[in-house]
Amino acid sequence: MSPKPLSGAKSAPQKSAQQTEKSLDLRALQRTPGFMLRLAQLKFFEGFYEEFAALGLTPATYAIFAVIRDNPGVPPSSLAGLLRLRLPNLIKILNELESSGFIKRNRSKSDRRAVELMLTPKGAKLIAEGARLTEPYNRKMLAPLSEAEQRTLLELLNRMLPF
Amino acid sequence: MSPKPLSGAKSAPQKSAQQTEKSLDLRALQRTPGFMLRLAQLKFFEGFYEEFAALGLTPATYAIFAVIRDNPGVPPSSLAGLLRLRLPNLIKILNELESSGFIKRNRSKSDRRAVELMLTPKGAKLIAEGARLTEPYNRKMLAPLSEAEQRTLLELLNRMLPF
């Protein structure tokens, strides 16, 4: 199947005047996976802020909470590597989450340099509430695709990445 | 560029609380399209900077050049809407591209507020050189997928978005 045609076809050779947004030739960018991925990611992030604003969750904090929930004791360095955040930038977020009472830092007994991250009950409650919004949010974002296509998209993204 | 495994890869077994990066449970995030899209986009952008650094192109300037090339006379407002950039941020980039001699601004005859953007020969040459790198770059980024899967991914992304 070929990429969906534009809302307006390429306007013939050239009018010397300006183009309106609807009649632009965007085919080159539509065939550019990096550009389309950026637009898709923007759509998801904008939708996320709308959907999760009431809980105060951002895409970054949602991911942080989810990883700590599923991996209690995970150290900041692993978390940073996984989420593709630089450690100093993650530390700033962790400081806020800890001072707000959502997470707790324990020093490892076996290596006192290491930190073990845990959710507090307050943090666990927050991510549980967030998780309840996740399915309808994803469904809304992926609405133009059938359920089979949604699964295919997710599978292809996973295969593209070194997980 | 991939998150490097922590060097603590000693054969010593881990304590119950400590998680190494390799043994983390990431299934929740792997099932989260927004997170996977972010990782995929990061991969494409990092690869882009490596591949196009010699030309001085960034993902943003590449897209700007491509749209002006295919739509000479396009106004900044349409370009911004299309690329999901705020107009003031686009203007800054356009100022640099113009003072470097890659693009030209013409005032519209019919509406003297409006600006028509064009590539200079220097700009046309640059995007032509960039376009030659595009196919091998995309192939490299999408290497884990078959060609049919690459087409499917692109089609699904296009269908997800309001083009």
Add this chain to the structure above:
DNA sequence: TATTGTTATACTCTATAACTATA
């Protein structure tokens, strides 16, 4: 000496308000 976490800081990207010149 090397590693984990942390602080400080700079740079890029993005967002908002206000100004200009035309309409």
Add this chain to the structure above:
DNA sequence: TATAGTTATAGAGTATAACAATA
């Protein structure tokens, strides 16, 4: 008055360097 473009500026997000504590 409204619109296209522009400027100035503030805020996120992201990057590197250096330090403290521990190994």
